[in-house]
């Protein structure tokens with residue numbers, strides 16, 4: 492059954508009673524977890540995934556997606572190192588477990604050196620916003636946790652494509668069978684080369700290439716509007732991604748955040764003061780046939796907030812709820 496667009500609370504690693512209460516208080520009925528801190532050095536057990544799903548259900552919440560397994564579960568896959576087939580086997584096991592448990596989406600990115608930021612800058616009212624400047628990054632400065640194996644660099648984009656294709660060919664049939672969708676997150680920052688390693692998901696046409704390689708409804712996007720807005724041409728990418736991937740139901744879910752500026756230099760911001768117009772984008776999502784969930788992803792660090800960002804996330808969720816309500820009335 493097709494649902495309506497809805498909002499999830501997420502980007503936490505742990506499902507605590509407090510966060511679930513917070514979700515309910517905000518009027519949110521969906522949850523997402525990012526790299527949940529479950530036991531396991533290379534794989535997750537069925538029982539642990541089942542417990543996450545059950546805890547959500549017992550609290551009247553639906554666990555929509557798990558975004559990312561830990562990088563240590565698939566670093567060899569991304570880097571094409573010996574041991575990648577074993578990692579693929581484990582990845583397939585997780586997909587099968589998720590299918591059995593009934594968690595419908597598993598997110599992934601393909602950035603061996605993960606997310607980079609070069610500073611935090613004061614935004615509206617002094618709220619701290621993370622920022623990226625390629626000129627600074629050229630000196631190897633990354634203020635976000637560095638997840639790469641820095642000994643191994645893959646400077647060749649074609650090699651990274653080979654690694655992604657190898658991964659897709661192995662996991663897509665398993666995902667199809669399990670009824671789980673694999674949602675790809677764009678590169679952040681979206682740049683062709685960072686710290687000596689090539690990236691492949693930094694421009695619109697490359698997502699179309701991945702779509703063709705996967706050639707399956709089990710592949711889709713974790714459409715991070717923030718990353719698309721960071722790309723050269725900013726808001727135009729956001730619209731193009733929605734218009735291309737929405738009608739074929741390739742958008743599994745949306746990270747609804749924005750930045751000011753585009754590559755090579757940008758800064759995160761509150762919704763409504765970035766490169767794109769949030770209402771216009773939400774309307775385009777609806778018109779494209781998107782019926783998945785939206786979530787805030789990153790938020791500025793506002794005064795007296797928690798590390799996870801309760802205050803700023805409440806603002807972002809409220810903003811999205813208001814837009815959704817208005818859209819229902821107007822469209």
Ligand SMILES: O=C(O)C(=O)C[C@H](O)[C@H](O)CO
Nearest residue numbers: 558599600606676679715788
């Ligand atoms: O940088 C972003 O836009 C992110 O959302 C980073 C997240 O950790 C995401 O899970 C990367 O796959």
